Amino acid sequence: MTGKKPALPRIAAHMAATADGKISTRRFTPSQFTSPADKARLHEIRAAHDAILAGRGTVAADTMSMRLSNEKLRAARIRRGLPAEPLRVVVSNAGRLDPAWKIFQHRGSPLVVFSTTRMPAQTRSAIAPLCDLYLFEAPAVPLRAAMALLRPAYGVRSLVCEGGGELLRSLAEGGMLDEIHLTVAPVVFGGSGAPTLTGLPGGFLPNPMEFQIARLRTIGDECVLHLVRGKKKRTRV
């Protein structure tokens, strides 16, 4: 035993927010406040990673399949010696997942589900043939251990989390967020209880996470940011 921590994949998040930092519409419906170009970029970012990660809330609300449907992007991945689509990963503590969801119907890439022994037995037997199911004997998924499994078991070196806020918050709290791809749309939603990048308004993170701007573009009427973890020397006034 060396005591060395298992290597995590490099973890990015890809999210869209309003100018007032909200990530969901009033009814928590799929995020339809960004442009078609932003939706296309979602697929480009998917294609650039070995795996896609989402929380149960997002998979259910956005009826996600997490597939990569763009033929050009699929072909480019194959030319690079990769599978046509990235691995798909879903996390749920309570494990109340519906085998009828799109995510379980799409068989174009393997699906990994990290959950706990809280998952109802009926759900376990229904989804086990449709995914690689990992059930941790704990009330909540130990997220770092789950992420650390992906590299040795599936060769995942890079992963993009597509939300939602609650999952992003866990990644941030665990110090696991290396990059953020953020689209800021020129719209203001308000809503004192509306989720932000780190979920529903609540406590501060144990420590602020600092990022540097790796790239900043204005595309159409949206601001597209690529943030990379790291401190910049600031003059404090």
Ligand SMILES: NC(=O)c1ccc[n+]([C@@H]2O[C@H](COP(=O)([O-])OP(=O)(O)OC[C@H]3O[C@@H](n4cnc5c(N)ncnc54)[C@H](OP(=O)(O)O)[C@@H]3O)[C@@H](O)[C@H]2O)c1
């Ligand atoms: N604007 C955007 O870019 C964007 C992106 C994604 C989602 N959204 C929106 O965000 C809303 C969903 O938000 P949300 O906060 O509910 O999403 P979420 O984080 O995807 O889902 C929350 C659920 O995911 C599971 N989960 C979260 N963190 C976990 C962890 N560390 N370990 C194990 N399971 C974990 C839990 O499932 P269980 O309850 O099953 O235990 C939790 O209740 C939707 O309206 C969606 O449209 C917006």
